[in-house]
Every structure is written in structure tokens, then in C-alpha cells.
Amino acid sequence: MERLRKLEIPERTVSVQIDKAKCVGPFDCGECLKNCPATVFITYPKNRVRGEICNDWDIVANDVLCWGCDVCIKVCPKNAITISELHAYMPHAYMFKIEKYANDEIVRWAWAPAQSAWTSAYLVDGLLIDSGPPASTGDLKQFIKSLAPEQAIEKVIITHWHEDHAGGARFLSEELGLPVYIHKNGIDKVRNGYSYPDYRVFAWGGPFEPAPNVRPLDISAIATKTGKYTFELLHLPGHCDDLIVLIEPTQEWGFVSDSIVPEYQMIFGEPSEDIHEDIQQIHASLKQLQQYTAGMDRLTIFTAGFGMFPGQEILAKNISDIESLHEKVHELKSMGFRERKIVEKIFGEEHLMGHITNYALSRLNLVKALLKWPTTQKNK
Numbered sequence: 001m002e003r004l005r006k007l008e009i010p011e012r013t014v015s016v017q018i019d020k021a022k023c024v025g026p027f028d029c030g031e032c033l034k035n036c037p038a039t040v041f042i043t044y045p046k047n048r049v050r051g052e053i054c055n056d057w058d059i060v061a062n063d064v065l066c067w068g069c070d071v072c073i074k075v076c077p078k079n080a081i082t083i084s085e086l087h088a089y090m091p092h093a094y095m096f097k098i099e100k101y102a103n104d105e106i107v108r109w110a111w112a113p114a115q116s117a118w119t120s121a122y123l124v125d126g127l128l129i130d131s132g133p134p135a136s137t138g139d140l141k142q143f144i145k146s147l148a149p150e151q152a153i154e155k156v157i158i159t160h161w162h163e164d165h166a167g168g169a170r171f172l173s174e175e176l177g178l179p180v181y182i183h184k185n186g187i188d189k190v191r192n193g194y195s196y197p198d199y200r201v202f203a204w205g206g207p208f209e210p211a212p213n214v215r216p217l218d219i220s221a222i223a224t225k226t227g228k229y230t231f232e233l234l235h236l237p238g239h240c241d242d243l244i245v246l247i248e249p250t251q252e253w254g255f256v257s258d259s260i261v262p263e264y265q266m267i268f269g270e271p272s273e274d275i276h277e278d279i280q281q282i283h284a285s286l287k288q289l290q291q292y293t294a295g296m297d298r299l300t301i302f303t304a305g306f307g308m309f310p311g312q313e314i315l316a317k318n319i320s321d322i323e324s325l326h327e328k329v330h331e332l333k334s335m336g337f338r339e340r341k342i343v344e345k346i347f348g349e350e351h352l353m354g355h356i357t358n359y360a361l362s363r364l365n366l367v368k369a370l371l372k373w374p375t376t377q378k379n380k
């Protein structure tokens with residue numbers, strides 16, 4: 001306690017990122033775990049098998065606890081930790097942060113209604129990938145205003161129509177007059193606007209205002225403003241019908257939006273909802289992405305919600321997570337367990353979002369989707 005009193009605690013609201021490509025892990029290092037006075041760092045087994053000792057552990061940062069003393073940055077021998085200022089404000093605790101990667105060539109503007117629900121827009125040499133939710137448009141304006149002339153946005157690609165990605169489309173296409181592109185499967189939603197349930201309005205603002213000038217994305221590659229980078233565009237449905245992933249093959253960068261998540265523990269709504277995921281299609285799309293990027297050993301994946309990951313590792317993990325969940329739910333079903341019991345057996349309990357959304361976004365839906373996917377077609 002005395003030691004804590006003596007600490008000079010700066011008044012900062014910050015976000016902590018660990019570059020997983022640099023971090024050597026808790027067994028070989030663990031300096032951040034040992035030295036952080038706020039116990040921000042947590043370690044957990046990556047692949048736990050019941051009854052076996054796990055030697056593969058990971059570190060994550062629970063940055064809600066962080067007070068920004070920078071001790072971890074000083075002790076990390078691999079320069080793997082970055083702390084960015086969070087700009088948080090009431091009444092809704094909305095916040096945003098800016099992160100830079102690849103020698104500042106990639107700028108991530110991330111926005112959240114709460115610490116655990118981030119979405120992002122990435123800016124690479126004048127190409128903006130995604131545009132944040134409707135509630136973030138004021139912050140997006142500020143971000144764009146703050147850009148140096150050479151960073152000015154030339155064109156925009158929206159990875160899919162969900163409101164947390166396409167919410168700035170109207171502002172960018174109407175007010176700024178920028179060319180804004182989206183896959184043809186999502187264009188009607190964005191051009192015409194749509195409404196959605198209250199819990200989504202609460203999180204992302206809304207309803208979604210029409211952006212009639214958005215253009216269909218009917219090309220397979222797009223060059224950035226100075227021609228430094230060319231992104232190949234892959235249509236990888238599953239999370240939704242129009243999802244586009246951008247790959248820069250010479251740099252081995254992949255901007256994958258919501259198609260990759262650290263853990264497959266939750267899924268979007270029932271088929272009757274406008275947002276629902278198809279787990280079989282997600283699996284097929286991830287396999288396609290894995291084949292497409294085979295040989296890109298340095299592949300770095302940039303996600304919308306969770307930042308950056310070593311690409312081949314996270315791809316392989318997502319695929320094997322889905323395959324093992326698929327096997328488990330069918331096995332439990334064959335033993336006579338019902339869907340809710342299967343959720344309990346696999347995850348312990350329903351995800352908090354499942355309760356908040358009355359199962360619209362729930363593990364129960366994931367289990368239902370996995371059961372609909374016949375076991376014999378798993379790897380096709």
C-alpha cells in the first residue's frame with residue numbers, strides 16, 4: 001500500500017497494445033507481468049487440453065486498469081508494448097485512439113462505445129478502409145482535419161455494410177465528395193439506409209442514414225494515392241454477404257475487418273435478423289484466405305475490433321478453433337444434449353452479450369449454426 005501511495009500516478013486514459021510479432025511470451029520474458037503496478041497484464045493458456053500441461057501461454061492487457069505510468073514500455077526488452085492516449089468523453093463513454101504501424105505507413109483510427117467494443121478505420125497512403133459507426137462521425141471529422149496534407153484521403157473502401165464500418169459513408173461521400181466503394185452485395189443497404197434494434201443504436205448510434213453516392217466495388221485490385229501500394233481485394237463472405245478483405249502482397253499486410261476474431265465464442269443474430277453469420281462459410285473463407293496468403297510468412301493481419309496479429313498464426317488458430325468447436329457441438333448433440341446445455345458444456349455460460357441482446361448476439365446462435373453444418377462437409 002505504501003509503495004502504491006508513493007507512486008506518481010499520471011492522470012491519463014490510455015490503451016495498451018502488445019505487438020504479438022515481437023513479444024516472446026510469459027515463459028521467456030514476462031517482464032511486463034512482473035513490473036506493472038496495476039496488474040494490467042494477464043497470461044492465459046492458448047490451447048488448453050483437459051488433463052494436459054499447457055506450454056503455450058499468451059499475454060493480454062486489460063487496459064481498463066492501466067494508469068499510464070509507462071513502466072511496461074521501459075522494461076519490455078522487445079519494444080513490444082505501445083501505449084496510446086485514449087480520448088474518452090461522456091455521456092456514453094465514447095472513446096477513440098490512434099495507433100500507427102509499419103513505420104507510420106498505417107494509421108489505425110479506432111473508436112469504441114466501451115473498452116471492449118472497438119471498431120476501426122485504417123488509413124494507408126490516402127486509402128481509407130472503413131469509416132466507423134454513425135455515432136463516431138464527429139470524431140472522424142476531427143481525425144480527418146488533423147491529417148497532414150500528404151496524408152489526405154483520396155478514396156474509401158467500406159469492407160461491409162454493418163453500421164460500425166459504414167457509418168461514416170454519408171459524411172465521406174456527400175460532405176467530402178470522396179469516392180466511397182463497397183461490394184455490390186452491400187450497396188443497397190448503404191445507399192438506402194436502414195434501421196436496427198435499440199441495443200445497436202445504443203452502441204453505434206443511428207439509424208443508418210442513406211449514402212446514395214456510394215459506388216459498387218467491381219475491381220479486383222486498387223492502388224493507393226502515390227502508387228506505393230496495391231491492394232488485392234478478396235470477397236470473403238460468412239460474417240456477412242459483402243465482406244471484402246484487402247491484401248497488400250509485397251508488404252504482406254491483410255486488412256480483414258471482422259472476418260478474424262481472437263476467439264470464436266459468440267456469433268451474430270438468428271437468421272431472421274439482418275445481421276447473422278454463417279459459420280460454415282466463415283470457415284471456407286478463412287481457408288481461402290489461408291491458401292491465398294500461403295508463403296507470406298511475414299503476413300500481418302489488421303482486424304477491425306482487435307488490432308494487429310501475426311497473420312499465419314491467427315488464421316490457423318481461427319480455423320482450428322472453428323473445426324474443434326464444430327466437432328464438439330456435434331459430439332455433444334449425439335450424446336443427447338440440447339443446444340443450451342451444449343453452450344454450458346463448451347463455454348461454461350452464455351456470453352454477456354447474449355443476455356443483453358436477448359440472444360440476438362449469442363453463443364447459442366453459434367451452437368445452432370455449427371449444428372446446421374453437417375460434420376461430413378467440415379473441410380470442404
Ligand code: SF4
Nearest residue numbers: 036066067069070072
Ligand atoms: S503503463 Fe503502467 S499501469 Fe499501464 S500497463 Fe504499463 S506498467 Fe501497467
Ligand code: SF4
Nearest residue numbers: 023024029030032076
Ligand atoms: S515484457 Fe514485452 S516481450 Fe516480455 S512478455 Fe511483456 S510484452 Fe512480451
Ligand SMILES: [Zn+2]
Nearest residue numbers: 160162239258
Ligand atoms: Zn461486421
